Amino acid sequence: MAWFRRSKVSINVNDAQRKDIPDGMWIKCESCGEIIHRSQLEQQLFTCLKCQYHFRITSEQYLSFLLDEGSFKEMDRKMRSTDPINFKDTKLYKERIKESMRKTGLQDAVRTGTGKISGMPIAIAAMDFGFIGGSMGSVVGEKVARAAEKALKSKCPLIIISSSGGARMMEGALSLMQLAKTSGRLAQLSDAGIPYISLMTDPTTGGVTASYAMLGDVNLAEPAALIGFAGPRVIKQTIGKDLPPGFQRSEFQMEHGFVDMVVHRKEMKETVTKLLNYLWA
Amino acid sequence: MAKTVLEFEKPVVELEQKVEEMRKYSDALDIADEIKVLEEKILQLRKTIYSGLTRWQKVQLARHPDRPYTLDYIAMMTTDFIEMHGDRCFADDKAIVGGFARIEGEPVMIIGHQKGRDTKSNLYRNFGMPNPDGYRKALRLMKLAAKFGRPVVTMLDTPGAFPGLEAEERGQAEAIARNLFEMSHLPVPIIVIIIGEGASGGALGIGVGDRVLMLENTWYSVISPESCSSILWRSWEFKEQAAEALKLTAPDLLAQGIIDRIVPEPLGGAHRNPQQTADTLRVVIHEELKKFRKVNPDKLIEKRVEKFAKMGKWEE
Ligand SMILES: [Zn+2]
Numbered sequence: 001m002a003w004f005r006r007s008k009v010s011i012n013v014n015d016a017q018r019k020d021i022p023d024g025m026w027i028k029c030e031s032c033g034e035i036i037h038r039s040q041l042e043q044q045l046f047t048c049l050k051c052q053y054h055f056r057i058t059s060e061q062y063l064s065f066l067l068d069e070g071s072f073k074e075m076d077r078k079m080r081s082t083d084p085i086n087f088k089d090t091k092l093y094k095e096r097i098k099e100s101m102r103k104t105g106l107q108d109a110v111r112t113g114t115g116k117i118s119g120m121p122i123a124i125a126a127m128d129f130g131f132i133g134g135s136m137g138s139v140v141g142e143k144v145a146r147a148a149e150k151a152l153k154s155k156c157p158l159i160i161i162s163s164s165g166g167a168r169m170m171e172g173a174l175s176l177m178q179l180a181k182t183s184g185r186l187a188q189l190s191d192a193g194i195p196y197i198s199l200m201t202d203p204t205t206g207g208v209t210a211s212y213a214m215l216g217d218v219n220l221a222e223p224a225a226l227i228g229f230a231g232p233r234v235i236k237q238t239i240g241k242d243l244p245p246g247f248q249r250s251e252f253q254m255e256h257g258f259v260d261m262v263v264h265r266k267e268m269k270e271t272v273t274k275l276l277n278y279l280w281a
Numbered sequence: 282m283a284k285t286v287l288e289f290e291k292p293v294v295e296l297e298q299k300v301e302e303m304r305k306y307s308d309a310l311d312i313a314d315e316i317k318v319l320e321e322k323i324l325q326l327r328k329t330i331y332s333g334l335t336r337w338q339k340v341q342l343a344r345h346p347d348r349p350y351t352l353d354y355i356a357m358m359t360t361d362f363i364e365m366h367g368d369r370c371f372a373d374d375k376a377i378v379g380g381f382a383r384i385e386g387e388p389v390m391i392i393g394h395q396k397g398r399d400t401k402s403n404l405y406r407n408f409g410m411p412n413p414d415g416y417r418k419a420l421r422l423m424k425l426a427a428k429f430g431r432p433v434v435t436m437l438d439t440p441g442a443f444p445g446l447e448a449e450e451r452g453q454a455e456a457i458a459r460n461l462f463e464m465s466h467l468p469v470p471i472i473v474i475i476i477g478e479g480a481s482g483g484a485l486g487i488g489v490g491d492r493v494l495m496l497e498n499t500w501y502s503v504i505s506p507e508s509c510s511s512i513l514w515r516s517w518e519f520k521e522q523a524a525e526a527l528k529l530t531a532p533d534l535l536a537q538g539i540i541d542r543i544v545p546e547p548l549g550g551a552h553r554n555p556q557q558t559a560d561t562l563r564v565v566i567h568e569e570l571k572k573f574r575k576v577n578p579d580k581l582i583e584k585r586v587e588k589f590a591k592m593g594k595w596e597e
Pocket of ligand 1: 029030031032033034048049050051052053
């Protein structure tokens with residue numbers, strides 16, 4: 001499917017433009033403006049047929065096409081935040097959590113569990129950007145760490161699908177420590193010789209990039225995903241200049257040596273299967 | 282005497298100046314009593330001020346321009362320091378310094394963020410904000426220490442990892458992630474001390490260890506109060522509230538189970554008596570190192586990973 005590899009030229013979307021997929025039968029592509037029927041979009045795994053733009057999708061959607069049908073067994077489904085430092089800005093953190101729960105039907109910004117990819121058992125974590133910007137607090141850190149532990153104990157590969165604005169401010173230093181927690185578990189997994197594939201989607205920035213997202217034995221990224229440490233706005237402020245086109249996108253990260261492959265969503269399962277066959281089967 | 286005076290330091294500094302004046306311009310014995318009274322008053326005032334500091338005021342103390350930095354501590358508390366340079370990859374980042382030194386005679390690899398003191402040295406040190414090369418240099422030195430069985434001491438003092446264009450091109454995120462990963466299973470003891478500002482991943486990038494200590498007037502969090510204010514309040518004006526909300530002081534972090542120990546500073550802060558602070562630190566580091574003298578590397582690593590694995594709070 002060679003035409004997908006050329007797609008990077010046409011995909012260049014401003015981060016602020018990328019939104020959740022709206023309700024309704026007809027959906028407008030945020031990149032090229034094409035009007036697409038929902039059923040067709042679903043068939044295309046929420047990528048635009050015309051310009052290959054990848055819509056942001058939920059953990060549930062991602063798991064549904066990456067894993068073998070019916071193989072997902074969720075872990076720690078009920079784990080939730082306790083608002084450990086009683087955080088309040090213009091809003092109570094407790095309220096933000098409640099709102100996000102109501103809006104997304106999720107408990108926090110990651111779902112973890114076990115499943116199968118092309119028959120191969122794996123442990124998996126998939127993040128949800130829709131839950132407080134996919135931010136990592138204690139719950140995300142703990143669930144990801146446990147997914148790695150699960151992989152270690154049942155000796156199966158680990159896959160993490162990242163989509164996050166970074167560490168969650170509302171849990172202060174406890175959020176920061178989740179970077180160390182998850183990286184520590186990944187070090188153990190690595191020492192045990194068990195593969196870990198990191199899959200970065202739009203956006204993967206801040207503390208998630210600076211911990212598990214960059215630590216894969218293989219780092220994969222969806223086309224045109226924003227991937228970086230500092231956000232583009234902060235960098236722009238620092239250097240006082242406009243950022244070059246494509247800055248911090250998947251293709252830029254591959255060009256600079258931090259991503260192995262930019263993989264179209266429709267080829268993701270096939271690519272991961274091939275990799276697992278080399279690394280583990 | 283302090284060259285820079287913070288708002289809440291003013292009453293004390295004014296009284297101190299008064300005492301100094303009195304000493305200078307009069308040898309008369311009859312004012313000795315008066316000086317004594319004033320000195321007592323100063324002490325009481327300092328006790329009152331410094332026991333009631335807000336979190337934001339502590340952030341200001343942590344950033345005090347007269348505060349000792351890594352190289353100052355190395356000069357005051359170690360001997361035989363040999364500074365080493367470069368990441369063997371791209372550059373020698375001046376915002377992180379490191380090398381072998383002796384603490385109470387014991388050889389260690391000591392690594393820390395380094396700020397500058399004036400415009401020129403701050404530009405040279407990039408205000409203590411490392412590029413990826415700094416983290417890679419730190420990791421190279423840690424691996425060197427591990428190869429020859431020397432413990433590692435790291436000193437954290439940064440306003441953050443540098444958010445620049447080239448930093449991103451060279452993989453700021455990867456460099457920090459790699460350090461967290463490698464420090465997690467480094468087979469020698471690691472003692473971490475926050476000596477000033479512990480801003481986010483830029484600080485943690487050299488901050489995974491077996492013991493994590495904080496000097497009394499320092500801060501450590503996921504974001505600076507200013508950036509937190511700008512994101513959550515959409516204005517830079519709410520830094521005081523943000524500092525309160527983030528619970529980022531040494532006692533806060535001890536309560537959250539993130540640090541192991543608070544190292545006391547002289548009344549008024551480390552900059553009031555740098556040598557005294559360094560002396561305390563030397564004794565404390567030596568004490569901590571002793572605990573790891575006969576530890577098995579595998580157990581050390583396991584304990585370190587479990588230490589961080591416990592951090593955080595959730596319900597299920
Ligand atoms: Zn399109």
